[in-house]
Amino acid sequence: MHLKLDTRNLPVAKAHPLTSWHGGHIIPGKGTRDLRIGQSMTDVELILGNPNEKRSLVDHFFYVYKSPGIDVDFGCSQWVKRLFFYDVNVEGHTKRAPVALDGIGFRTPKTKVINVLGKPQCEGGPVRVANRKKTWIYYDSGLQFDFDSRDRVIIISVCDPKLNRPAEEC
Amino acid sequence: MLYQEQLMTSGQRNVRKRNPKRVATAEEQLTSVNRDLEELSGKPNKTPADISALEKLRTRKKHLSKKRTEKSELHARRGERH
Numbered sequence: 001m002h003l004k005l006d007t008r009n010l011p012v013a014k015a016h017p018l019t020s021w022h023g024g025h026i027i028p029g030k031g032t033r034d035l036r037i038g039q040s041m042t043d044v045e046l047i048l049g050n051p052n053e054k055r056s057l058v059d060h061f062f063y064v065y066k067s068p069g070i071d072v073d074f075g076c077s078q079w080v081k082r083l084f085f086y087d088v089n090v091e092g093h094t095k096r097a098p099v100a101l102d103g104i105g106f107r108t109p110k111t112k113v114i115n116v117l118g119k120p121q122c123e124g125g126p127v128r129v130a131n132r133k134k135t136w137i138y139y140d141s142g143l144q145f146d147f148d149s150r151d152r153v154i155i156i157s158v159c160d161p162k163l164n165r166p167a168e169e170c
Numbered sequence: 171m172l173y174q175e176q177l178m179t180s181g182q183r184n185v186r187k188r189n190p191k192r193v194a195t196a197e198e199q200l201t202s203v204n205r206d207l208e209e210l211s212g213k214p215n216k217t218p219a220d221i222s223a224l225e226k227l228r229t230r231k232k233h234l235s236k237k238r239t240e241k242s243e244l245h246a247r248r249g250e251r252h
Contacts, residue, residue, distance in 0.1 A: 055218050071217060084217050122212075122214065127206045127223070146217075155217060159214070
């Protein structure tokens, strides 16, 4: 092989996510103050750094950040479609995402979430996913909460409300 | 009459059957898989683990549907002759 074609010695950008992301308050349908729905891949990389993993699954492309506990779903485009914030040790995430919403955070009981936000438009589960039985509730504002078997919040996700079908069909 | 019918057919020994216990188990599991599949596919925001679980459930459904309709091997099969 010609030396110019040999790519083995090229510098490779290693994955090292930024640990300095401070998180913040979740805005339903938008994201957080700096990490927002509709941002580009470059914007996300500037905020969170290089992802630990890039996963391509049926019509979805994910940036997986294990240490801040965040997954970014780009759908089949280059723009953020959904944001997932995880509790520690949930689906392979090593740190809890530093986010909250009106006093609702991780391990908040389901009853408290419903008391604060009202009756959800869509409910589902229990289904066993990644060795954990979980249920979820979804609000038309684009907010979704996943609960563990003890009905405590383990995942908070945000999306554009227009993205999902109306909750009546759930 | 029954005797006549039996004479006309090739008999009951070589008819391909289904194992009723296996069918019942497959149906039971299929019901549970279908329920999970319906629940999970209706979830609005799916995490990567949800999508993987959904794919696994689809594969499992296909496998169980096959098991439910699968017939046993023939009773009398010609052995391999060298």
